Amino acid sequence: MNYILKIKEKCIVCTDDTPYMRYTHTGSRECYVNGAGQLCKKCWIEIYSDKDELRVGTSLSSHTQPAIA
Numbered sequence: 001m002n003y004i005l006k007i008k009e010k011c012i013v014c015t016d017d018t019p020y021m022r023y024t025h026t027g028s029r030e031c032y033v034n035g036a037g038q039l040c041k042k043c044w045i046e047i048y049s050d051k052d053e054l055r056v057g058t059s060l061s062s063h064t065q066p067a068i069a
């Protein structure tokens with residue numbers, strides 16, 4: 001076993017563990033910023049929540065009110 005592959009990426013902002021292992025391809029991660037590094041979801045939301053191009057899922061769209069028929 002190559003135990004070093006089990007190291008989790010840490011958030012570059014708060015240094016908390018992220019859900020991603022180091023070997024996880026950056027293209028298949030959420031909250032990864034090209035040129036910067038891996039963020040945890042909390043920091044990602046803090047930094048990017050004012051942007052439209054969120055790609056962390058629709059659960060963040062709490063401002064979108066459900067249509068009432």
Ligand SMILES: [Zn+2]
Binds near residue numbers: 039040042
């Ligand atoms: Zn963080």
